[in-house]
């Protein structure tokens with residue numbers, strides 16, 4: 001264990017991600033961020049400000065060029081690729097804007113997918129996946145393949161999949177970006193429920209009303225944290 | 241999940257599997273034919289054939305090219321008479337095939353170029369005669385094998401007279417005195433397969449008819465029968481020394497710079513087997529090449545499949561799939577294709593081998609151990625071909641893969 005991690009679910013120290021495309025592009029530029037356990041954080045910012053990169057770095061999908069990332073006090077930037085993959089599968093639940101479901105697998109199979117790579121038996125997988133689909137309101141769509149489902153239903157399947165490993169952290173990158181307003185609202189209600197149950201949720205959005213569901217809003221601009229807005233405690237805005 | 245991927249790309253998977261099927265089927269068919277051919281030949285060599293020495297004189301460059309290759313007519317009747325007196329020798333006689341146009345019986349004429357053999361009495365053993373007796377030397381008599389006797393509309397039986405028309409149109413009659421029990425070749429001189437044959441005494445048929453123009457009739461080949469299998473080497477040695485020192489053949493052989501080829505049937509068989517083995521290796525090589533082509537097909541199709549499924553690989557990695565998991569997934573797919581291809585290929589090969597054996601009329605022998613090898617190779621080809629694409633897939637970066645459309 002190390003001093004910085006402490007009890008925070010996520011902690012970033014001077015995280016920089018640089019892409020070399022002719023000249024260097026700083027997708028993230030010296031980001032320090034701490035996300036307490038059980039909190040609900042929204043990430044906002046214009047297109048290209050580094051929101052997705054931030055999520056990928058937190059979720060162990062991507063590695064920063066510089067700086068350190070701690071999940072639950074463990075430094076993931078020091079881990080092997082194999083270890084990071086394991087953390088990604090067991091400790092992180094990802095929800096994407098484009099759903100990212102396996103087109104040939106049914107809803108239950110999609111939800112159970114993370115468990116396949118953890119060597120859990122078929123019966124147990126199916127049972128757990130069915131339970132979660134029930135929970136997101138798709139108990140009657142277990143054996144449908146994604147293209148037989150609506151956008152909202154697909155995102156529900158993706159959320160159920162993110163929950164199947166009982167992760168410590170739920171990351172959602174514009175989860176309502178491809179949905180109409182009403183469906184988006186329903187999905188947001190689902191995230192609020194998850195948060196109410198004690199899950200740590202980090203969500204990227206560019207819609208203010210959606211961000212307002214969160215406790216805190218992190219504003220990104222050109223790869224840097226512009227400011228952090230605390231929504232519950234009114235008036236405590238911190239300039240960075 | 242691999243199985244589902246295979247099923248969902250039916251056409252592509254079918255084509256890939258086809259490559260393996262054809263490769264494996266080709267190997268099995270040719271190996272089966274090779275084994276059947278060899279088994280047929282080895283089965284034809286009867287034990288008493290093994291105590292014979294087959295001899296002919298040929299230019300040096302014709303040696304090792306099989307029985308009678310380059311044989312020149314140098315042996316005389318006194319030579320074979322002398323040879324039969326040599327130590328360890330039971331009998332010696334000349335041998336020649338008589339180039340014919342046709343064999344006729346009862347107004348029917350069957351065109352045959354290679355069916356008529358002129359030789360000594362002992363060429364056909366007494367116990368090989370199923371009906372009648374062996375011919376007598378100096379008599380216009382013939383022994384037929386069943387394939388010849390039954391080739392005519394009305395079967396030839398003992399006592400009938402057949403007509404042999406030799407090249408040049410000259411026809412001679414012979415009374416059939418015996419029918420052999422089977423139609424197998426009675427010596428390596430006849431080749432190794434069964435076929436219709438007429439056996440005639442050298443005298444009168446060769447000495448008086450074919451070699452008429454010659455002052456002393458000379459035979460192109462001799463057969464020396466040893467007293468027993470243990471005497472074969474001794475008989476071979478004494479034959480050689482007789483031929484080199486005392487024979488009539490010596491003068492002509494020296495003049496034309498011929499060497500004596502003296503070989504036991506076992507030696508001849510060994511030579512033939514070596515040729516067959518080479519042929520087999522060549523054909524199996526070609527079949528192996530088609531397997532290789534099949535494997536390139538698998539690799540290519542797997543690569544397409546990996547690229548096509550880049551996004552799926554990204555998703556799997558994003559939810560915790562290790563490199564190893566992706567590798568396993570694609571290799572499994574390749575192995576399934578390999579196994580299915582091998583099994584179907586083996587079945588096809590078994591049928592192919594059977595059909596081939598029927599067609600060239602040889603007894604069928606399945607080299608079962610080769611089936612195992614072919615299946616193993618088919619699966620290995622699957623794994624081998626699948627490995628690189630699978631490795632490519634496993635290496636895919638999840639972020640890039642998820643961005644991939």
Ligand SMILES: Nc1ncnc2c1ncn2[C@@H]1O[C@H](COP(=O)(O)OP(=O)(O)O)[C@@H](O)[C@H]1O
Pocket residue numbers: 019020021025026027045046047048049050051052053054
């Ligand atoms: N693979 C990449 N190669 C080069 N530049 C990239 C790559 N991924 C992201 N970027 C750049 O990094 C910046 C941040 O991207 P991203 O995190 O996707 O922004 P956002 O999600 O806020 O729209 C952008 O300028 C983008 O062009």
Ligand SMILES: [Mg+2]
Pocket residue numbers: 051052053
């Ligand atoms: Mg983005």
